[in-house]
Amino acid sequence: MLQVQSLTHYYKKDKAVLRDINLNLSQGIVGLLGKNGAGKSSLMNILATLQKPTQGEVLWKGESIIRKPQHLRQELGYLPQYFGVYDELTTIEFLSYISDLKQLDTKTSRSRIDTLLESLNLTHVAHFPLSSYSGGMRQRVGIAQALLNNPALLIVDEPTVGLDPEERNQFKNMLAELAADRLILLSTHIVSDIESIADSIAIMNHGQLNWFDSADALKRAAQHQVWELQVSTNRYAELKSTQTVAHAERNELGYLLKIVSGDQPDENARAVVPTLEDAYLAVNRAAQETLA
Missing domain, CATH: 3.40.50.300 (P-loop containing nucleotide triphosphate hydrolases)
Known part of the structure; x- marks a missing residue:
């Protein structure tokens, strides 16, 4: 059409x-x-x-x-x-x-x-x-x-x-x-x-x-690009400047993060199923890296 x-x-x-x-x-x-x-x-x-x-x-x-x-x-x-x-x-x-x-x-x-x-x-x-x-x-x-x-x-x-x-x-x-x-x-x-x-x-x-x-x-394209990671408050402050943080939930241990990254951002991070918003952020992250 x-x-x-x-x-x-x-x-x-x-x-x-x-x-x-x-x-x-x-x-x-x-x-x-x-x-x-x-x-x-x-x-x-x-x-x-x-x-x-x-x-x-x-x-x-x-x-x-x-x-x-x-x-x-x-x-x-x-x-x-x-x-x-x-x-x-x-x-x-x-x-x-x-x-x-x-x-x-x-x-x-x-x-x-x-x-x-x-x-x-x-x-x-x-x-x-x-x-x-x-x-x-x-x-x-x-x-x-x-x-x-x-x-x-x-x-x-x-x-x-x-x-x-x-x-x-x-x-x-x-x-x-x-x-x-x-x-x-x-x-x-x-x-x-x-x-x-x-x-x-x-x-x-x-x-x-x-x-x-x-x-x-x-x-599907964003599989293995979305990670969940529990971090301390200080570690969260550090990761905010170096990673694409899709979501941060505060808890008694600090923050539970969802991070969009092509590589595992931390040895304790585990891959999770991406939502559409996660996948959108993954495409934007890849576009920004191409421009850079």
Whole structure:
């Protein structure tokens, strides 16, 4: 459905924010992971037809979205990281306005708005002005506007920011249901947001794509790179500066550490089964070592 070919983008002549990105994506959920500044938002902006790349091509169902952005926009839903609303409008007024921009007919618009308000738990505040909404409620409105046209490609950038744990769980369940017949690209730096729902994982670091495969394959690749080690408080202070410490749990003996390392960090360290977050840290560690 979506092909990214040799995509490179510069903000300045000597500052590449994307470097030779290649991806072939079909339906399902793709989790895009990376630190702040890794290039995720730049890639999202190009895929959402908001920005043209310096080099490369992006095809949607075989057609260039760089030369013909409207070809994708009719089937695109997009929630940017920073989503603004018109404070004086109610949710229904705002979503009706977005429906007009997306050229939905009146009957379809009303039906979609009612369905989304219900599924996102916004029906009871639908006639309140958006100025009265909390950050989490505004985020849910942003999710609703992205889904209005029932898009074949849904791009969401840090979608769970401002949501409480229950809202985050509801949103993940919704995405899992939606992914049955469309492509969803979900960018986040919170690994737990995608651990249970992503069909594949793409990891970016310094504008490059360092990994693209299934979550299970990522965890398999990190086998024998995650270690558990009990240390004293003083030893912990030493290891923090020399090792990638994924987790530290304080106890009566000092700290129980989980360390991501290609080599056994200590003769007393024992290998443990990696989580998706451990595996993500392992990929980033390897990328940093390559750059060094």
